[in-house]
Amino acid sequence: MAFEGLAERLQGTLDKIRGKGKVTEADVKEMMREVRLALLEADVNFKVVKQFVNRVKERAVGQEVMKSLTPGQQVIKVVNDELKELMGGEQSKINVADKPPTVVMMVGLQGAGKTTTTAKLANHLRKDHNRKPLLVGADVYRPAAIDQLETLGKQLDMPVFSLGTEANPVDIAKQAMEEAKANHNDYVIIDTAGRLHVDEELMEELENIKAVTEPEEVLLVVDAMTGQDAVNVADSFNNQLDLSGVVMTKLDGDTRGGAAISIKAVTDTPIKFAGMGEKIDALEPFHPDRMASRILGMGDVLSLIEKA
Amino acid sequence: SKTRESFVSKMNDLVSRYRTVDEEFFEELEDLLISADVGVNTVMELIDDLRGEAKRQNIKDAKDIQPLISEKLAERLQKDDSENALNVKEDEMTVILFVGVNGVGKTTTIGKVAHRFKEEGKSVLLAAGDTFRAGAIEQLSVWGERVGVDTIKQQEGSDPAAVMYDAIQAAKSRQVDVLLCDTAGRLQNKVNLMKELEKVKRVISREIPDAPHEVLLVLDATTGQNALSQAKTFSEATDVSGIALTKLDGTAKGGIVLAIRQELDIPVKLVGLGEGMDDLQTFDAEQYVHGLFAD
Numbered sequence A: 001m002a003f004e005g006l007a008e009r010l011q012g013t014l015d016k017i018r019g020k021g022k023v024t025e026a027d028v029k030e031m032m033r034e035v036r037l038a039l040l041e042a043d044v045n046f047k048v049v050k051q052f053v054n055r056v057k058e059r060a061v062g063q064e065v066m067k068s069l070t071p072g073q074q075v076i077k078v079v080n081d082e083l084k085e086l087m088g089g090e091q092s093k094i095n096v097a098d099k100p101p102t103v104v105m106m107v108g109l110q111g112a113g114k115t116t117t118t119a120k121l122a123n124h125l126r127k128d129h130n131r132k133p134l135l136v137g138a139d140v141y142r143p144a145a146i147d148q149l150e151t152l153g154k155q156l157d158m159p160v161f162s163l164g165t166e167a168n169p170v171d172i173a174k175q176a177m178e179e180a181k182a183n184h185n186d187y188v189i190i191d192t193a194g195r196l197h198v199d200e201e202l203m204e205e206l207e208n209i210k211a212v213t214e215p216e217e218v219l220l221v222v223d224a225m226t227g228q229d230a231v232n233v234a235d236s237f238n239n240q241l242d243l244s245g246v247v248m249t250k251l252d253g254d255t256r257g258g259a260a261i262s263i264k265a266v267t268d269t270p271i272k273f274a275g276m277g278e279k280i281d282a283l284e285p286f287h288p289d290r291m292a293s294r295i296l297g298m299g300d301v302l303s304l305i306e307k308a
Numbered sequence B: 001s002k003t004r005e006s007f008v009s010k011m012n013d014l015v016s017r018y019r020t021v022d023e024e025f026f027e028e029l030e031d032l033l034i035s036a037d038v039g040v041n042t043v044m045e046l047i048d049d050l051r052g053e054a055k056r057q058n059i060k061d062a063k064d065i066q067p068l069i070s071e072k073l074a075e076r077l078q079k080d081d082s083e084n085a086l087n088v089k090e091d092e093m094t095v096i097l098f099v100g101v102n103g104v105g106k107t108t109t110i111g112k113v114a115h116r117f118k119e120e121g122k123s124v125l126l127a128a129g130d131t132f133r134a135g136a137i138e139q140l141s142v143w144g145e146r147v148g149v150d151t152i153k154q155q156e157g158s159d160p161a162a163v164m165y166d167a168i169q170a171a172k173s174r175q176v177d178v179l180l181c182d183t184a185g186r187l188q189n190k191v192n193l194m195k196e197l198e199k200v201k202r203v204i205s206r207e208i209p210d211a212p213h214e215v216l217l218v219l220d221a222t223t224g225q226n227a228l229s230q231a232k233t234f235s236e237a238t239d240v241s242g243i244a245l246t247k248l249d250g251t252a253k254g255g256i257v258l259a260i261r262q263e264l265d266i267p268v269k270l271v272g273l274g275e276g277m278d279d280l281q282t283f284d285a286e287q288y289v290h291g292l293f294a295d
């Protein structure tokens, strides 16, 4: 049940205006309706869609007709350009602290992929940057969360610091810093428990972990299948923790992933990595332009530009 | 409950700002439903229906349309009272298979369901069919200990179908009332993993002819439109009989279940409202609809 891409959606309107000299306001309006629906079906937040469509409309109507493109092509191009601009450039780098160790905090809703991504990131830092990370199990709530991280640590043959499930996550984080210094780990990646953005007590716990570890990176891990609520989640986490980046997981699925746009729009934080599977090597740099195409079913759209 | 109390907000707000039911009113209602992940097509169809009905009943006052909206939504989700009850065998063993994509809450829901059956005085056994994800077997075992039921397991990496076979033999010889089967999360576009799941189900059916008696698809309420594709593909592979909608304790609404009901006619049976073992409820359409309009 793959959703119709923007191309299919626009086909009808394009057929009508094919051969016309210029795009009328009515044509644009009809096309914008289709753009809106395509974005909503891709799970882009409806408020973000509204703003986006208005911006595209302004540009599409006001724009001079380019010689090389037909009016239909032009609208699609504007949509594509605007979306790319919104998504920003590629930034798949983890910041480095002036003084080691560099601390990375993984945060997010339950089941988003934090623990898995913790292991993936550690693997990436060692493999591609020759780093020596320490993994920290600060999830004392979810049953067997620490077992999960320890199993992954074994797979990676990397140390995992934890203090069992009776300890306080803030203490765990604090002691992990000592451990890292003693063992000369240059990165500390803290796996925190999943929590709801509206859970005040647990959100405060994250603030406290942040205060004692002074992380260079606070990464929000988001499931790519997230729907309209992505804006609320991202906004809350960002307000309380001042995120440095986002990781989109489960992009190996067939979701369009419109949440990426919503999150970018509300947090203005770069999406740094894409989770592409369950295995520890399934982490890729996030490509904003490809994401834009994916959200719109743009493979088709680009070919449509050729056809139109 | 929380959902019922906060219901007043969005819907009341909408109604109080509009005296009459006009196009703008419907547009805002459309946004409201879309923001709950109901999905564009279902929303459009619903709004058309409401518009027609408002005309037929000559409803002009925004206040008067409120009950109609709730009614229309609820009737789409639940056609009769009994359909959200789990199919539990009275004098033989009941087998329930849990399926779904990664991280939605399958294992946790099994813990909660086990607890519920235990409270009802039934004997329960768990089958650790997720042999893939790191720590999955331990996670289910911890739940088993919490609830006070045994978990049948093999080593990480073993064949999930073999675990199921073992679990069924154990369940038979112990004569338990309920066997709850966990499976590894898998994205529905992974053909091999979906085949593996078919095989797991086949083993269960081979050992007990009318089992599994329920195949519950666990859906995360935070999920958007992709949930429809999950429901379709998992149904094709395992003939899903009901949905457990988890994480409704957050701000996400899981409105996509409306589209799933409409297109695939799968009823929601259970609702997850937290991470504790008591945070499980039988689905109640009316209450759910109220929650849709909560803040």
Ligand SMILES: Nc1nc2c(ncn2[C@@H]2O[C@H](COP(=O)(O)OP(=O)(O)OP(=O)(O)O)[C@@H](O)[C@H]2O)c(=O)[nH]1
Residues within 6 Å of the ligand: A108, A109, A110, A111, A112, A113, A114, A115, A116, A117, A139, A142, A145, A192, A193, A194, A195, A221, A249, A250, A251, A252, A253, A274, A275, A276, A277, A278, A282, B102, B103, B133, B185, B187
């Ligand atoms: N297909 C796929 N699965 C993923 C990806 N990232 C994580 N997962 C799976 O998603 C599920 C949840 O991942 P976890 O790492 O346990 O998520 P978490 O955020 O730590 O969960 P909590 O600690 O319970 O909040 C597991 O089944 C993972 O294997 C991904 O990029 N692709």
Ligand SMILES: Nc1nc2c(ncn2[C@@H]2O[C@H](COP(=O)(O)OP(=O)(O)OP(=O)(O)O)[C@@H](O)[C@H]2O)c(=O)[nH]1
Residues within 6 Å of the ligand: A110, A111, A142, A194, A196, B100, B101, B102, B103, B104, B105, B106, B107, B108, B109, B130, B133, B136, B183, B184, B185, B186, B218, B246, B247, B248, B249, B250, B271, B272, B273, B274, B275, B279
């Ligand atoms: N807030 C909330 N969290 C939930 C609910 N149900 C499950 N969770 C949490 O969601 C996370 C994932 O739950 P699991 O039961 O491990 O999910 P799963 O589907 O078994 O995951 P995989 O086996 O990795 O595919 C855990 O942190 C759970 O505690 C719920 O109803 N509300």
Ligand SMILES: [Mg+2]
Residues within 6 Å of the ligand: A114, A115, A116, A139, A142, A145, A191, A192, A193, A194
């Ligand atoms: Mg975790």
Ligand SMILES: [Mg+2]
Residues within 6 Å of the ligand: B106, B107, B108, B130, B136, B182, B183, B184, B185
């Ligand atoms: Mg599980």
